[in-house]
Amino acid sequence: MFGNQIAGKISCEGKRIFYSFNPSLNQQNTSAFPIATNEEVEHALAISKNSFYSFSSSKPSDRSKLLELIAEELALNKSIIAKAYCKESGLLLSRFEIEFKRTYEQLFLFSNFLKTPNFELLSETLGDQKNTLPHLVKKHVSIGPIVVFGASNFPLAYSTIGGDTVSALAAGCPVIVKAHPFHPETSFLVGEAINNAISKTNFSRGIFSQLFDNQYSVAHKLVLDNRIKGVGFTGSYIGGKALFDLANSRTIPIPVFAEMGSVNPVFVFPNSLQEKSEEWSSLFSKSITNDAGQFCTKPGLFFIPRSENGKRFVSMLSEKLIQEPSFTMLHPSIHFNFEKKKQEILDQSKGELIEKKESTVILEGRQGLFVTSASEFLEIESLEKEVFGPFAVICYYETINQLKECTEKISGQLTATILATQEELIENQSFLFLINHLAGRIIFNNVPTGVRVCKSMHHGGPFPATTDSRYTAVGSDSILRFMRPIVYQDNY
Ligand code: NAP
Numbered sequence: 370m371f372g373n374q375i376a377g378k379i380s381c382e383g384k385r386i387f388y389s390f391n392p393s394l395n396q397q398n399t400s401a402f403p404i405a406t407n408e409e410v411e412h413a414l415a416i417s418k419n420s421f422y423s424f425s426s427s428k429p430s431d432r433s434k435l436l437e438l439i440a441e442e443l444a445l446n447k448s449i450i451a452k453a454y455c456k457e458s459g460l461l462l463s464r465f466e467i468e469f470k471r472t473y474e475q476l477f478l479f480s481n482f483l484k485t486p487n488f489e490l491l492s493e494t495l496g497d498q499k500n501t502l503p504h505l506v507k508k509h510v511s512i513g514p515i516v517v518f519g520a521s522n523f524p525l526a527y528s529t530i531g532g533d534t535v536s537a538l539a540a541g542c543p544v545i546v547k548a549h550p551f552h553p554e555t556s557f558l559v560g561e562a563i564n565n566a567i568s569k570t571n572f573s574r575g576i577f578s579q580l581f582d583n584q585y586s587v588a589h590k591l592v593l594d595n596r597i598k599g600v601g602f603t604g605s606y607i608g609g610k611a612l613f614d615l616a617n618s619r620t621i622p623i624p625v626f627a628e629m630g631s632v633n634p635v636f637v638f639p640n641s642l643q644e645k646s647e648e649w650s651s652l653f654s655k656s657i658t659n660d661a662g663q664f665c666t667k668p669g670l671f672f673i674p675r676s677e678n679g680k681r682f683v684s685m686l687s688e689k690l691i692q693e694p695s696f697t698m699l700h701p702s703i704h705f706n707f708e709k710k711k712q713e714i715l716d717q718s719k720g721e722l723i724e725k726k727e728s729t730v731i732l733e734g735r736q737g738l739f740v741t742s743a744s745e746f747l748e749i750e751s752l753e754k755e756v757f758g759p760f761a762v763i764c765y766y767e768t769i770n771q772l773k774e775c776t777e778k779i780s781g782q783l784t785a786t787i788l789a790t791q792e793e794l795i796e797n798q799s800f801l802f803l804i805n806h807l808a809g810r811i812i813f814n815n816v817p818t819g820v821r822v823c824k825s826m827h828h829g830g831p832f833p834a835t836t837d838s839r840y841t842a843v844g845s846d847s848i849l850r851f852m853r854p855i856v857y858q859d860n861y
Contacts, residue, residue: 371553373405373581374560376416377567377574382406387583389553392459392697395731402553405580405587416575417514417543418596424576425511425541431570432539433483438566439530440476443469446562453554454524459697459732464660465525472525475532475822479539482824482845491854500860509852511541512624513598516591518612520603521699522663524552529559529579532822532842533601533626540851542599543576545591550583551700592616592625599851602627603665603842606755606833613836626850627836628829630755631783632669633817636772636804638789638797641814642678649788650685654693656816661696661734662759663703666784666817669755672743672772675765683763687723687738690759695725698734698758707734707758713751714739714762734758743771746778753779773800781831781838782808784817807831809838 372379383406389398405413443450447469454465482488489509496504515537519528526532529546537544548556560579567574580587591597592615600616602609602625609627616625635653642649656668673679698704715722720741727735736759743766746752752762766772785808787794787801794801794813804811809830820828820843828843829835835842840850 371400371402371557373403373409373413374557374564374577374579375409375413376578377564380409380412382409387550387581389457390551390700391456392700392732395701398456398554400554402557402581404582404584407590410580410587410590413545413578413580414514414591414594414596416573417545417578420543420573420575421513423573424543427541427572429483429488431572432541433480435566435570435572436476436480436483436535436539438569439563440473442562442565443473443530443559446558450525450555450558453558454552457552457555458521458524458699460524460660460699468523468525471822472530475526475535476530478822478845479535479848482848483539489852496860503858503860505856505858507854507856509849510855512851512853514543514545514596515599515601515851516597517544517546518588518600518602518604518608519546519549519556521549521551521703522665523603524549524555525559527603528552529556530563531603532847533603536847537599537601537851538576540848542851544578545597546579547588547591548579548581550581553581588612589615593619595619595621597623599623600625600627601842601850604629606630609836610833624850625836626840626842628665628783628842629833629835630757631665631830631834632753632755632779633666633782633784633786634670634672634779635668635786635788635817636776636800637671637673637679637682638787638793639674639676639678640790640793641788642674642682645788645814646678646682646685650682650689652816654686654689656818657690657761658693658695658736658759659818661698662736663699663734663757664818666820668786668817669761670753671761671763672766672775673763675767679765683738683740690736690738691723691725693736695728695730695733695735695759697730698732701732703757704732704734707756707760710751710754710756711737711739711760714756717749717751718745720745736760738763740765743767743775746775769797769800773803776800776803776807779807781834783828783830783834784808784810784812786812786815786817788814809834809841
């Protein structure tokens, strides 16, 4: 039986339910999920708060062990999780394997990080012998119970035990997950793995709960409640901004770490195309179309010199793109929005759409490129908007100055990619300066998809890519979102 998971127990008090959806069959699944009642939300909040003080002061080594136990439980339940994952997302088993590995290894990244001696210590300044200058010890403490919202396109790595939950638990913050309604069964099974792991430790069961809702009421109650001290969100701009505004409307506002959409511009310099067109057109056609382009780092906007080489590159890219396989999209509403946003561009711009012919794939993410000019880009708002799916806009530019003008128009991004020769990079320092202020990750001569999970990763970027560009959602530094500095001062 499925239900809300509150402090290790399954709770089904309400009468309202919803069903998950199978996009590959374009029909509802039979598993029903009860929408959390007000009492259930209250219960999850109360036990979350009650468990906070002991959890936040627990030994990092115990939290490290908890993360390893969660990884073990996930491995034990891998095959049933895989079944639910494919049934609810339409993603292939091969993609499940990649995402599972990433989720599993991420737990060990944090568990090892917690083994670093004194990982909470930031700095220490000794006092003087006469006691006129104090002794200061600055360290990190956890901020309190966190609400986590997962994304539809990563049912594991950005969902119930995704980066937000793992980093919050590592920091010593209890977590309440609002499960994503596109993959509730996967979320539930992962939730049970977390509960089984907690039951093997001395931690309070209150450090993890997961609630179900296919509308916004539960989410809003959680974010507005004073016991919640932070929010981790991965999803659309509309969702992230709505939750950010809600949290800021509280009498006591809290940080919302919303990782949102991005168009991930690619800036191509003229000489770089002489030798690399073949290689890059192959790499980018895959990067745009892989898993129906449903990645926040999918390259969605290209600036290409209007030259013979530039046109040859675009023609190679479009030919290869059309030959790539098409995939079922995650859900009818994502498919609907994909088509709608493409249409908005077609209605507003005079460019040309190059698109694969329709096939028999259900809810098909049919890949395409829209070819236009940099001068149109400067005038038309929709050309800068994320189209979530296997689609990219190509803008031919005339001069480097025009390229700079376009760059200045683009709002904050998760990534920016530069395809250029060494000489072009050296010659265009002022352009690189602009790019530094545009994105959280800058890629030279490769694709932006594929986010390595490690200490040096920064997955974030200026608004509207995220609501706080100073923090990363991926890698061990993401723990910093859920801790705050405190200094202890004495005169001895
Ligand atoms: P989404 O529709 O924003 O959903 C994310 C979660 O937030 C869901 O649980 C959703 O609940 C909830 N939500 C959305 N609007 C809300 C509101 N106004 N109030 C309360 N809760 C709300 O996003 P998605 O379709 O799952 O994911 C696709 C988007 O995520 C793309 O734009 C993609 O670029 C972005 N993404 C970003 C990253 C990143 O790291 N930056 C990673 C992956 C995906 P409901 O489903 O009930 O609406």
